[in-house]
Amino acid sequence: MTLNLDFLSQYFTEVHFDKDTLITRAGEVEHSLYYLSEGIVRFFYYNPTTDKETTVDILFAEQFFMSYASFVKQEPSLFSIQALKEVTAYKIGREHLEHLIEKQKYLQIKTDILEHLLIEKMQREAQFLLQSPEEIYCNLLEKDPKLIQNIPLKYIASYIGITPQALSRIRKRIF
Numbered sequence: 069m070t071l072n073l074d075f076l077s078q079y080f081t082e083v084h085f086d087k088d089t090l091i092t093r094a095g096e097v098e099h100s101l102y103y104l105s106e107g108i109v110r111f112f113y114y115n116p117t118t119d120k121e122t123t124v125d126i127l128f129a130e131q132f133f134m135s136y137a138s139f140v141k142q143e144p145s146l147f148s149i150q151a152l153k154e155v156t157a158y159k160i161g162r163e164h165l166e167h168l169i170e171k172q173k174y175l176q177i178k179t180d181i182l183e184h185l186l187i188e189k190m191q192r193e194a195q196f197l198l199q200s201p202e203e204i205y206c207n208l209l210e211k212d213p214k215l216i217q218n219i220p221l222k223y224i225a226s227y228i229g230i231t232p233q234a235l236s237r238i239r240k241r242i243f
Contacts, residue, residue, distance in 0.1 A: 082158055084155065086154060087153050089150065091150065098138035101159065103157060107157070108127065109133060109155060111127075111147050112147060123224075134149075142162075165178075195207070202238045206242070
């Protein structure tokens with residue numbers, strides 16, 4: 069979902085995050101909605117018992133992101149959101165977004181954002197159920213051919229649901 073720069077600059081604040089910065093931390097309440105203009109972000113869970121991170125989503129430019137349940141319920145986020153490379157985003161606080169939505173013509177924006185988030189989630193679910201790890205990896209490469217330069221392979225393997233060693237075997241077959 070692409071938004072025009074005039075709309076973004078009128079209602080959102082431009083923000084920048086360095087590579088590896090945690091934009092949203094697990095355990096903190098999400099207060100902002102972000103529109104990713106440039107960069108790549110990942111969503112991940114951290115299990116302190118096993119000291120393991122599990123990447124559950126990777127987003128590219130021109131997408132909205134936030135810890136949705138935390139934002140809506142104003143409860144601590146269960147996952148973290150991290151910049152995988154330098155990020156330029158536009159953010160709007162919860163209160164400002166609600167004031168914007170109170171204006172009837174902007175109610176459609178909220179609907180569009182929610183539809184976008186739901187469709188992305190449904191596509192991700194279908195991907196896991198219907199595609200092999202190799203197919204998921206190939207789809208990621210199609211989204212951004214420079215993916216390998218920007219995302220550590222351990223995050224890609226976690227996102228696909230396989231070990232880094234299994235990803236290495238897939239990469240050897242493809243290349």
